[in-house]
Amino acid sequence: MSDNHLTLKLKIWRQENRNAKGYFEEFNQKVSPESSILEMLDEVNNLLEAQGKTPIAFESDCREGICGTCGLVVGGRPHGPLSKTATCQLHMRNFKDHETLYIEPFRAAAFPIIKDLIVDRSGLDKIQQAGGYTSFNTGSAPDANAVLISKEKADLALDAAECIGCGACVAACKNSSAVLFVGAKVSQFALLPQGQPERYERVEAMVKAMDDNFFGSCTNTYACEAECPQGISVSNIARLNSDYLKANLVSSVTHQDVK
Amino acid sequence: MMKLNPNVPEGSIAEKWSNHKFSMKLVNPANKRKFDIIVVGTGLAGASACATLGELGYKVKAFTYHDSPRRAHSIAAQGGINAAKNYQNDADSVYRLFYDTVKGGDFRSREANVYRLAEVSNNIIDQCVAQGVPFAREYGGTLANRSFGGAQVSRTFYARGETGQQLLLGAYGSLNRQIHLGNVEMYNRREMLDLVLVDGVAKGIVVRNLLTGELERHSAQAVVLATGGYVNVFFLSTNAMNSNATASWRAHKRGAAFANPCYTQIHPTCLPVHGEAQSKLVLMSESLRNDGRIWVSKKVDDKRTANQIPEEERDYYLERRYPAFGNLVPRDVASRNAKYVCDEGRGVKGGRAVYLDFSDAFNRIGKDGVKDRYGNLFDMYQNITGEDPYEVPMMIYPAPHYSMGGLWVDYNLMSNIPGLFVLGEANFSDHGANRLGASALMQGLADGYFVIPYTIGNYLATAKPEKVDPDSTEFKATEKNVQEDIKKLLSVNGKQTVDEIHKKLGMILIDKVGMSREEKGLSQAIKDIKELREEFWTDVKVVGKGEELNQTLERASRVADFLELGELMAKDALNRNESCGGHFREEYQTPEGEALRRDDEYAYVAAWEYIKPGEWNLEKENLEFTNVKLATRSYK
Numbered sequence: 003m004s005d006n007h008l009t010l011k012l013k014i015w016r017q018e019n020r021n022a023k024g025y026f027e028e029f030n031q032k033v034s035p036e037s038s039i040l041e042m043l044d045e046v047n048n049l050l051e052a053q054g055k056t057p058i059a060f061e062s063d064c065r066e067g068i069c070g071t072c073g074l075v076v077g078g079r080p081h082g083p084l085s086k087t088a089t090c091q092l093h094m095r096n097f098k099d100h101e102t103l104y105i106e107p108f109r110a111a112a113f114p115i116i117k118d119l120i121v122d123r124s125g126l127d128k129i130q131q132a133g134g135y136t137s138f139n140t141g142s143a144p145d146a147n148a149v150l151i152s153k154e155k156a157d158l159a160l161d162a163a164e165c166i167g168c169g170a171c172v173a174a175c176k177n178s179s180a181v182l183f184v185g186a187k188v189s190q191f192a193l194l195p196q197g198q199p200e201r202y203e204r205v206e207a208m209v210k211a212m213d214d215n216f217f218g219s220c221t222n223t224y225a226c227e228a229e230c231p232q233g234i235s236v237s238n239i240a241r242l243n244s245d246y247l248k249a250n251l252v253s254s255v256t257h258q259d260v261k
Numbered sequence: 262m263m264k265l266n267p268n269v270p271e272g273s274i275a276e277k278w279s280n281h282k283f284s285m286k287l288v289n290p291a292n293k294r295k296f297d298i299i300v301v302g303t304g305l306a307g308a309s310a311c312a313t314l315g316e317l318g319y320k321v322k323a324f325t326y327h328d329s330p331r332r333a334h335s336i337a338a339q340g341g342i343n344a345a346k347n348y349q350n351d352a353d354s355v356y357r358l359f360y361d362t363v364k365g366g367d368f369r370s371r372e373a374n375v376y377r378l379a380e381v382s383n384n385i386i387d388q389c390v391a392q393g394v395p396f397a398r399e400y401g402g403t404l405a406n407r408s409f410g411g412a413q414v415s416r417t418f419y420a421r422g423e424t425g426q427q428l429l430l431g432a433y434g435s436l437n438r439q440i441h442l443g444n445v446e447m448y449n450r451r452e453m454l455d456l457v458l459v460d461g462v463a464k465g466i467v468v469r470n471l472l473t474g475e476l477e478r479h480s481a482q483a484v485v486l487a488t489g490g491y492v493n494v495f496f497l498s499t500n501a502m503n504s505n506a507t508a509s510w511r512a513h514k515r516g517a518a519f520a521n522p523c524y525t526q527i528h529p530t531c532l533p534v535h536g537e538a539q540s541k542l543v544l545m546s547e548s549l550r551n552d553g554r555i556w557v558s559k560k561v562d563d564k565r566t567a568n569q570i571p572e573e574e575r576d577y578y579l580e581r582r583y584p585a586f587g588n589l590v591p592r593d594v595a596s597r598n599a600k601y602v603c604d605e606g607r608g609v610k611g612g613r614a615v616y617l618d619f620s621d622a623f624n625r626i627g628k629d630g631v632k633d634r635y636g637n638l639f640d641m642y643q644n645i646t647g648e649d650p651y652e653v654p655m656m657i658y659p660a661p662h663y664s665m666g667g668l669w670v671d672y673n674l675m676s677n678i679p680g681l682f683v684l685g686e687a688n689f690s691d692h693g694a695n696r697l698g699a700s701a702l703m704q705g706l707a708d709g710y711f712v713i714p715y716t717i718g719n720y721l722a723t724a725k726p727e728k729v730d731p732d733s734t735e736f737k738a739t740e741k742n743v744q745e746d747i748k749k750l751l752s753v754n755g756k757q758t759v760d761e762i763h764k765k766l767g768m769i770l771i772d773k774v775g776m777s778r779e780e781k782g783l784s785q786a787i788k789d790i791k792e793l794r795e796e797f798w799t800d801v802k803v804v805g806k807g808e809e810l811n812q813t814l815e816r817a818s819r820v821a822d823f824l825e826l827g828e829l830m831a832k833d834a835l836n837r838n839e840s841c842g843g844h845f846r847e848e849y850q851t852p853e854g855e856a857l858r859r860d861d862e863y864a865y866v867a868a869w870e871y872i873k874p875g876e877w878n879l880e881k882e883n884l885e886f887t888n889v890k891l892a893t894r895s896y897k
């Protein structure tokens with residue numbers, strides 16, 4: 003609740019649509035250190051609207067770091083300079099007076115720009131649709147305590163399941179790979195008894211969907227883990243790789259059986 | 262005049278749902294494919310409904326304004342979900358959960374609906390575990406529970422502070438499976454702007470494609486709204502930025518009754534407002550009240566810092582007024598008392614915040630002990646406020662959080678418009694005048710997984726609704742209306758931004774239709790809101806065009822609806838000459854200052870029928886309490 007303000011030079015990416023040429027627009031903005039970066043953008047937009055100008059298009063919803071809607075490249079880093087922090091949780095007190103701040107959209111071949119700071123991340127949904135679930139119908143579940151799961155396994159599964167689907171890992175990766183995102187889902191199920199029946203089909207289907215939707219391959223640089231707001235561990239990628247190898251073995255064996 | 266029939270089945274409370282399931286008509290499996298169902302919303306209620314209806318073989322079209330179904334506001338729920346499993350052997354039961362919910366709702370909900378909710382609660386947990394939801398577990402491998410929101414039993418299931426996320430991702434997975442199988446067609450980035458009726462029956466919707474601005478007409482044999490709550494009417498709330506009332510409100514204007522709009526929940530433990538630029542309020546889990554003590558200075562306008570105020574000059578006002586429950590009084594009581602002390606000028610530095618102090622807990626269980634229990638909340642607090650709560654007490658203030666009111670539905674979750682069903686927070690049905698913690702997630706999933714799949718089948722098998730061509734005159738006329746509304750918004754070309762007007766509305770509502778209400782203030786609020794609506798339609802500035810991605814237009818169209826809904830909230834609060842749950846009327850309190858219910862006159866659901874802007878007709882659904890005896894809540 004302080005009265006002191008920061009003055010920042012903002013360079014914000016503007017781009018009319020997918021095919022238009024983009025550019026940085028410059029703003030000098032006074033902002034309270036208590037505001038979040040998105041609240042600062044709200045203020046910039048209110049000023050633009052009051053002048054009859056087109057506001058900057060950007061997305062957000064929960065503003066609590068859990069829905070995965072927000073996601074900007076701030077100062078060259080997806081979700082900005084703080085680790086384990088989503089864009090919406092980035093407060094202006096983390097910046098210095100008169101600092102110049104570049105604000106850009108997530109950039110990746112798999113995330114075409116829609117307008118200004120909004121990108122199309124529907125590829126991530128397509129990967130989940132290919133197999134990010136257990137196949138059973140409502141009503142057929144046994145009692146919840148019928149299968150015991152060790153606390154350790156449940157905690158590890160939750161560590162992986164905490165992924166918010168923001169796509170920062172993809173934007174951070176020089177190959178635009180989504181393996182951290184896929185690894186997180188695959189691991190959640192690989193760790194739980196409920197995920198076992200479809201364990202290998204799932205990993206194959208999700209990896210295939212990743213390839214089909216213009217995500218690149220992983221070369222183990224681990225830039226993804228550093229930018230992930232949820233701190234999803236690269237050990238999930240290792241689990242993905244190992245399951246994928248096994249899946250190939252399993253499916254080549256079954257194919258031989260069929261022949 | 263509309264007709265309201267709650268359609269509660271015969272039989273004892275415990276038999277109603279079973280009897281009803283048996284007597285309902287079934288759709289032949291081979292015929293299910295011939296029925297198209299529209300589901301608007303993919304939060305817990307919508308996603309679970311889509312998945313289950315898809316599994317049953319219906320052809321489902323699902324809509325959300327988000328870029329992905331996984332973004333729905335449900336994702337943000339923290340604390341947990343209730344179920345009557347009695348895994349802790351602490352004498353919980355379906356009956357007790359039913360009883361607690363009716364009583365917690367201050368006797369303003371429909372008993373039969375609440376009983377069914379408690380009855381299916383256990384299936385929800387089974388379902389979610391089978392989906393791979395990683396709930397918290399004990400070392401022995403069984404599911405863990407905690408007690409939540411002052412409940413006397415441990416019936417809350419949770420996944421750290423991210424229960425909503427994990428439940429929604431489970432439902433999203435099941436929805437994805439149905440999308441993959443071709444049973445659900447998913448329409449992202451579409452906002453429903455109107456409901457299409459043909460001969461008074463719901464037959465489809467008009468949506469705006471948020472990327473292109475194009476309007477689309479979608480037809481179906483039944484329409485399900487699972488579009489969430491409306492407390493963003495206050496501008497500042499704990500709801501996600503985009504949560505809004507438009508889908509419900511447009512349906513209301515087409516004839517769906519809006520029930521109990523004045524029942525809103527203001528949550529006591531949220532972060533205080535930091536300044537003008539504030540865009541939303543952040544909830545801090547209620548569990549903090551288990552170990553934190555709430556206090557303010559005894560002096561008015563005390564500018565000292567917390568640590569400078571000596572113990573004897575602190576007023577632990579909840580402990581003082583409610584010795585039995587202390588800091589654990591229900592949400593409405595805690596919130597109202599925070600308002601009172603701040604009104605007296607005794608809030609933090611004379612402002613609108615109170616202290617939540619853990620010093621005693623530090624002494625009792627050590628800082629490490631506190632960290633163990635609340636570490637992530639303390640970190641979150643520090644991240645947002647920049648202050649270290651291990652050194653200075655936290656500051657909190659109540660914030661609008663949940664809407665108990667919503668579209669009126671019968672026992673089958675069908676509104677008074679045939680073919681229009683309403684699920685989750687968007688309906689009014691289960692929480693009466695106050696919702697208990699961890700019960701909204703339960704209700705959303707109960708509605709979607711276990712109620713609608715049965716009741717919609719009964720409707721389709723009984724009414725045998727025909728398909729209507731989306732090119733028919735009714736569809737085209739509705740689309741034209743929507744088109745004209747958009748044109749109107751874009752043509753005002755005034756001076757104020759949408760946010761400026763929305764903030765003004767929020768100020769009126771929080772001040773006069775918030776934690777405490779009285780006749781004069783409510784009449785004034787109605788007048789002020791009418792004037793503000795005028796102001797909006799003559800002075801708002803909506804930049805850009807309709808045929809493009811235009812977020813200002815999206816907000817403007819939602820605020821236009823809030824400006825009508827806000828008036829109805831005040832009107833409903835003015836009509837209800839009693840205090841109950843989240844609705845506290847200053848004129849109706851006991852000598853001790855507690856809520857005074859007036860069961861003889863107000864044990865009814867107030868269902869409002871829309872006539873024209875600013876004019877409604879009130880219908881009453883009388884509530885009977887044959888299982889849980891009417892009693893006064895007491896927390897002294």
Ligand SMILES: Cc1cc2nc3c(=O)[nH]c(=O)nc-3n(C[C@H](O)[C@H](O)[C@H](O)COP(=O)(O)OP(=O)(O)OC[C@H]3O[C@@H](n4cnc5c(N)ncnc54)[C@H](O)[C@@H]3O)c2cc1C
Binds near residue numbers: 304306336501508
């Ligand atoms: C911070 C916070 C914490 C909470 N914690 C808990 C808790 O611990 N336990 C608990 O039980 N409850 C909790 N709640 C309450 C609970 O989260 C909500 O009541 C519940 O999730 C609502 O679910 P829903 O499916 O009804 O709606 P929502 O999740 O709000 O979903 C609404 C859906 O409708 C769509 N939609 C809306 N309008 C339109 C339109 N016009 N066109 C197209 N799509 C539309 C949206 O895109 C979205 O998909 C919490 C709430 C908040 C704010």
Ligand code: SF4
Binds near residue numbers: 166229
């Ligand atoms: S793995 Fe991390 S960075 Fe990638 S989508 Fe999930 S939360 Fe975002």
Ligand code: FES
Binds near residue numbers: 090
């Ligand atoms: S807005 Fe939801 S994660 Fe940032």
